[in-house]
Amino acid sequence: MNRRSLIKKVAAGVPLIALAGSIRAADEVFNGPNEKIISGPFEPTWESLSSYKTPEWFRNAKFGIWAHWGPQCQPEYGDWYAREMYLEGSKVYKYHLEKYGHPSKFGFKDVINEWHAELWDPSELVSLYKNAGAKYFMAMANHHDNFDMYRSKYQRHWNSTKIGPKKDIIGGWKKAAMENGLPLGVSVHAAHAWSWMEPAQRADKKGEFAGIPYDGKIRAKDGKGLWWSGIDPQELYEQNHPLSENSADNGVIHRQWNWGNGVFPPSRAYCDKFLNRTIDLINSYDPDLIYFDDTALPLWPASDAGLKIAAHFYNKSIKKNGKVETVIFGKILDELQRKCMVWDIERGQSNVIEPMPWQTDTCIGSWHYDQRIYQDKRYKTAKTVIHILADVVSKNGNFLLNIPVKGNGTIDEIERSVVKEIGEWMKLNSDCIYDTRPWKVFGEGPVMASAAPMSGQGFNEGKNKPFSSNDIRFTQKSGHIYAIVMGWPENGNIIIKSMGKNAKLLDSAPQSVELLGSGKKLKFSQSDEALMVNFDVDRPKLDYAFVLKIV
Template sequence: MKNSITKPIKNLPTLMARLSIPVMKKLNLFLSIFFLLLSIPGKAQETKYQPSWTSLRQHHTPQWLMDAKFGIYCHWGIQTISYQKGKENLSNDELIKQFKGEKFDADLWANLFETAGAKFAGVIGWHGSDFKHWDSGLSDYNSAKMGPKIDIIGEVFKAVRKRGMKTLVSYHSIKNDDWIDFAKEGVDKYEPDIFWVDASFGGTKGAHGEKTVSRSKYIGQAKSTTQAFQEKYQRELIAYFYNKAIERNKEVEFVYKSNDIPPSVGMRDLENGILPETAYDVWMTDMDMNVPPDFSTHGWFYREGIPLRSANSLVDMLVDVVSKNGIFLLNIPPMADGSFPEEVTNNLTQMSKWLRQNGEAIYGTSPWFIYGEGPNDIAAGNHIFHHNNHFAQIAYDKADIRFTSKGNDLYATVLGKPEGNLTIRALNTAFKLREGGITRIIHLASGKQVAFDHNDKALELKLNNVELDEMANVFRIELR
């Protein structure tokens, strides 16, 4: 049999002439479509946000933030000076003169953040006065031109980014409508990955759940001329922030207090607060390392003599928050000179050791069907879970267990050191897991495989040969 492919083609010129007309038509059609596509606005223009809640609701929380779970920021500024004994009544101008930051080193800060296990980090940009913490072109009343002569945001961001971490800036002081100009300047100049605004952005953290809203619910006991920040400016700023991120091909998040803006526009934050149940939208808590004895000594800045949360407490809160679909943002207080107290670095070092051994149960995880089990409940606190842990009221112990999941693995974290065997009632064979559904269980810190019994009453782990941690203990339950 002859190979037809090698057979000569007869009348080739005639054949080419016949083909030329449809080929040219196809070519012309292709070129027409190509140039039409060039005339259509690009993706960034198509997805541009309008300053309306309907448009802004199209935003989605970035996956990197949902995976990060843990971040750190710092309250540092002239208020740190005002909390020193005998300096409580100094004017802002005098405080600025004394705010020198002579031991400030952004690289040391960023190294501490990274070592602790944080995946994003930053610093307050504006808090409590008109004094800004960046090199502003709109006002000379800032830390780059006065006081320490340091562009605090700029230096911290540069050091944080050098380590491959995401950045956060927080704005707390809203006194006039021109606040939006300073906020936009921060977005333009520093390109934060997370823009976090305090309660003064909306002032509504105490207003939800009420049939009527009194003025004091929004803006406290301020003068009658004081107004809450205008809604149109809220929408304008958030749209500006999101659109700038599109231009820069960045995925960012806007974080706000409780009910300051409508749902699904950004990420809700609870100040020193923890939810009692799993939330179906990712949320954040900003938790202060300080544990003040009362509200009069509460301030987020360093204050000599105020106790700090222990590493054990920080780990327990991190695990609890993550199990409920939350992000844990920790405030650590630098001293006035820009250095950190030894207790702060010691606590973060202990926390980092725990995360190195057990981080797979935190980073990149998802919540499970239920957050956990145990006897200790979360109190509502004031402002609906805001401030319910201002004074370390929330107590955890070895009977409290929290769940997270990743891939085909379920993580059970015991918030303490179990005594004897560990019984997990929620993981019985009558609920979500069935007999034979577990292939093996590993204690993460020691790497040891754990023997177990699994029945319709509970999952029981045999721990007699396992070296347990004094802090939280994590067990990876590998499922079929």
């Protein structure tokens, strides 16, 4: 098969495993699920999925809160703990040695066993998030550590109902979301455990444990007399395969995220299990949104498992609602793929009004809870969160914010204060957020003029100069335009150049300018160059972003 034919078949949705012998032998082609998959108008091809339309409820919701919570929060030492504890000499490795012991004796499986979530109150937390203005709630169903936070048929032993908390975490979050009237999302990251956990196959190169393997290759027979006796750790670690090319390079995992660049191909059994696990999650918990931490869809293009999951999810929604009311998020999408799901940008923002709805996701701290961020008071402030929200919504986006949860299931008092302040601002100003659409331009000001470009996944967050009263973001609905001003004007006036007569963006001259949340009408004048608004009002408590409702 020539290269052009190969590209055409891949674009049509045929997985590379069925096309390229260099990936794996033809008799290893993925052969389908055991879980019931619902048929319907969507088929597991990119072309078929491209008829997807983002539901209006999601476009109107704008703001969601995420509990990116699992056993890696138990050490309270930041993100990717289950991988970095096996990186000799790293900060996490050194912390693990001090707290738990050597990873040849106390591996990540043992960290899971320490996680009890004894103070977790999902109803209280989701209620708090709803009061902060969240219109949907996301919970992590599994991470790259491969541990399921639900009653999993296919991760039979390594799930939260059997080990660790011995609780149905997703079940608890779902009940709380329903009590609060919020759509439930689940985030699924486990497709990458295959390569992400490869450092668990290593051994120290120096010191008293030099040459003694970590616990990444142990099997059930090695657990005799131990707490995990009779349970196979390979169901968790998935390391019964050769290392990927350049696996000793700790950064190569990022270049291999799209199942290329020398990653050792996942087996048919691994892909089959992932498909069954995820379909089981969908069928058992009926989520409204699924976040995939993958390039495009899980395991693509090594397998068509992700395409089958997406088609099932959309068809299931049609069967239930008569139309697709569900949302899938994917990263690093090409033009065709952005029609198939909602494009997610991690820790970053687009610099234009996107033609299709999108989402940014970020965190007020580390993705997994990190006691160092708490101790050093390095959380994002409510001010920063509101500025991101306004910027994202002005560009046709939604904002998903993670509030890190401690191992015991609580959030700390600093986080709680940030969440409550977000709610205070939203109670006054949410009219400029919910149900809105972008205006003709998304904004004006110095930050817009020098915006930092995105990298592949995003990651341009925090690279711009701080917002000021000269930075404005616009939204609109019901014939009104909202100007969100990112700081209090010290000279008593706001100048909006985009609304001057010469800009020719307004359909008619403004009739009224109101300070949202106060009901006060402000004095204004329009010249050729700008709309000037006079601020002869008392300075509000949350003065870092205020809203002008322009009619």
